[in-house]
Amino acid sequence: MAHPKSRAAGASLGSASQAMAHTWSCAAGACLGSASQAMAHTWSRAAGACMSSASQAMAHTWSRAAGACMGSASQAMAHTWSCAAGACMGSASQAMAHTWSCAAGACMGSASQAMAHTWSCAAGACMGSASQAMAHTWSCAAGACMGSASQAMAHTWSRAAGACMGSASQAMAHTWSRAAGACMGSASQAMAHTWSRAAGACMGSASQAMAHTWSCAAGACMGSASQAMTHTWSRGAGACMGSASQAMAHTWSRGAGACMGSASQAMAHTWSCAAGACMGSASQAMAHTWSRAAGACMGSASQAMAHTWSRGAGACMGSASQAMAHTWSRGAGACMGSASQAMAYTWSRAAGACMGSASQAMAHTWSRTAGACMGSASQAMAHTWSCAAGACMGSASQAMTHTWSRGAGACMGSASQAMAHTWSRGHGPHLVTHCWRLYGQRISGHGPHLVMRCWGLYGQRISGHDPHLVTRCWRLYGQRISDHGQHLLRDSWNFGEAAAVSLLHTFLIEHLADYEGKRHLADASAVSRLSPYLHFGVLSARMMYHEMQQAKCSVISKTFWRRLAWRDLAYWQMYHFPGMSEKPIRTHYEGQAWVEDDELLRSWQQGKTGYPIVDAAMRELWVTGWMQQSVRMVAAAFLTEVCGISWVEGARWFHDTLVDADLPINCMMWQNAGKAGVDQWNFTMSPSSSHPDPTGN
Known part of the structure; x- marks a missing residue:
């Protein structure tokens, strides 16, 4: 389980038997405890709260100007203290840790376990070990000590702070920010604690590993009970990472820190410049992304879970048994959890995104000012990100390649085959795949624009200069096609x-x-x-x-x-061939499979496919009863080759709407378009569309 912390607040979270999620706003603190189920609590600036649990883990967070203490009878206990306060903690039968800020003193005693004490710049410290070796690391202007009873332990110290950590039976990690102190103890499992610049928080996990991330001016440490540990440190920050049973990789950006732990699978996480995030896994991998001024947390009991947070909002969400997708705008929050399936989420420039994979490795790439993620359930995955855009892509069973242009975003997934997409800046060749997979977005001559699923992306206005989506054709069905200055049918012809x-x-x-x-x-x-x-x-x-x-x-x-x-x-x-209006002249084409999609057919009929030349031609046909001969070939090829709809449907529509509708001529043209006629040829859309419309206007 992992819990992130916002800049000016503190929060903590404990789990007894279920995952628990808590969201904290920028200027507030909260605490949460669980007896047997998850519980959420929000706390305002000038208040305090505490919570105790008789038989389960307990966590308590305190705001700047308050104090609090907490005791636990049979489980681990954590306590966090803000800048101008002091605190102490005692444990009868378990390990105990205590940290003291710069101008204070503290002491600690342990009846049956090792004890650790850390002292900041103007203090002293000592440490003893009963049965094991002891390791101590000291930074420039601080001191620290650490002892281990039965396991190895690692501790990292930031420049102007001190921290200590003790372990009774497992490794324990503690992080300390510049002007604050915190401590945390673990009875039987590893524990992680995250601390923001001006606040404190703690978090404990009963049965799983935990990871902790630290922002620019902080430090972090992490220990592993049974596996090696890797730690990477950026210029002005610290972070550490431990793995319980698998290898783990961590990437650190210049001004940020992040760490991640995996219980059963490898996991990768990338962190943006000015944010922090942490992630823990109970039984599956979990990913969490944190935006600049917000906080969020999320826990998973048995499956992978992902959560995304926007700038000024918070939200959390968990899924027990099904995948779930959620899209969030800049000023809101959203989260997503997946119980058994992979999940993909795309985030805009000023936000973050995350994704977790239940059974396979995961790769994530992060650009300078954007975030994106991608997960694959059963195959490897690759993702490329351009400077100012975000995208995500997931593949269920095959590898996938995606190329991204500078000013656009897109995502693409392939269920069973590899897929390649080439993008040109202006009026160049465009990739056209099965229409029922990728269609519905306008291609403009001014820039690279995507062709996406019409039913997945809808509701935005069409523009000639920016990539915008085309609405769902069947949602717009029934709306009037404006003549927009065009002549009506009656005025188009003299009789x-x-x-x-x-x-x-x-x-x-x-x-x-x-x-x-x-x-x-x-x-x-x-x-x-x-x-x-x-x-x-x-x-x-x-x-x-x-x-x-x-x-x-x-x-x-x-x-x-x-x-x-x-x-x-x-x-x-x-x-x-008197039956050529319904049956192909080439009889072996009678067994050809066609797509039966009334909504897709209707979008073609009404000129709402998202392809400008096709839409312009179909709307002209509806309003004037006329279409130029070469453009008829383009519209026919689009319906049969791109949409995969039978040529018979196109012949019927043309026969009903053309002023010059002549049954033999119409049937011959549509048979050829469907590759079922006598005059068969290979028709490629891009050269044919650029021939009648060379400028793309």
């Missing part, structure tokens, strides 16, 4: 033969010469828009052919003639 002939002559005179070079552009500046009149018989293909022959144009487009011939090819296919 009758006279209007058709006038449009034909305008095309032959003004646009036919540019048809070869500009026919593919999405803005349809050089297309004829004559297909509706051909469909309804207002114009004939022969008439258009002869009009083109007689037109005074320097260039006659062979492609336009070929398009007229395709119309007859489509009718030929419908004649020989």
Whole structure:
């Protein structure tokens, strides 16, 4: 069990049979004791509180201007004292430790166990050992001593403070801040204590190892009962770490300290510049992250647990049997616990995040001003973090690689396969995977933007300059698609033969010469828009052919003639394959598996996929009944190849919404898009989308 401490407060926590969590605000103190269950208590600045337990561990915390004492009949006891106070503690049958601040004196006696006493700068100290060797470490301006009855013991001393530690049957750790003192004793297990700059706190654990973290101007120590111990120290801080049964790794940043202990698995923890955190594990690994001005604690009885804390808030949460996810904004607090599953949490710039893994190793990388974490249940995991962003990613069964650009955040998980993602700054190639896994975010030409799950990320506004999410398509279903200055369907077309002939002559005179070079552009500046009149018989293909022959144009487009011939090819296919509106011409494609997702289909129909060119085309289709031919190919390929939805659904929608809807032509186009038609080709989305929309606008 671990308990973190905020700067101006103190807190303590003890566990009898269950994990206990306590949250402490910046300027307050609290204490918590447990008889048989977890209990939480909050204490204001100018008050004091105490709590006693007859048969269980007991913890008490005292604010600056108060004093308190506490006694325990049969269990370990801890007491913390603030700057201007004194305290003493006695134990009848267990080890006892006492620490005294700079201008005070103290003494301590033990009936049956070793005794340790530490004296600050202006004092003296002595120490004796009955049966074991003794080790003592002394810093520049202080003194300390330490004795061990039956186990080895380690002690670290900061510059202007003193501390001592004694162990009856197990190792014990104690940390001392500059202007404060604290002591802690353990009856049968290791114990850890965390102290913030101007406060004191203590914490005891009945059956498991405990870890302690110390901020910039403090020190920490830790002992291990049965395993080796490693300690890393940064420039202005101290920290230590011990492992009960497994190896352990600890990383320390320049101005901070952190430590972490693991009961059964390896664990890694990274600490940001101006914060502190600690973590303990009862039977599984546990991770905790602490933000600058807040405190939080969390304990786990039988499973891994993770807790995240934002700047000005506190919260804690535990999960007994299921995984749980929670996202927290800057001014709030949240926590997350996992009983049996891995868990991932992402945190914004000014916050922290943590993650724990129940049965596998865990890796965590921390950038300068952000935090992120990632855990893997059964496989190794790698994570890369850029300067000003945060992200997390978890993989259930495979390794995973993720690349991160400077100004964006994203996360990605793969259930059974490795996955790679390449990101370009502007209008470059974008990775398109299965739409039901990754879709729903807008890709802009101004910067790298992610493609995320539409149902997992929703509710934010779409912007052309910043990566924003696209809302859930089915949550927006039923909302009106604003015409936003576009023409309505009725105003988009002129009816009758006279209007058709006038449009034909305008095309032959003004646009036919540019048809070869500009026919593919999405803005349809050089297309004829004559297909509706051909469909309804207002114009004939022969008439258009002869009009083109007689037109005074320097260039006659062979492609336009070929398009007229395709119309007859489509009718030929419908004649020989009368069921082509429902069944593929290539019969072996009848067994192809398609995705049946009504919500995803509806997002495509309404132009709410998050892909600008697809959304613009589908919204134009709905409002005007028209879509340029090359963009039709893009929209069709998106539905079939990206979303994995049957071409039959797309053919039905186009047939219902196109003004020029012609059953043979529509079916031939959609059969080819679904790779089931006669004219099959390999269609790649990025080159095709950049061809009609080269600028990304």
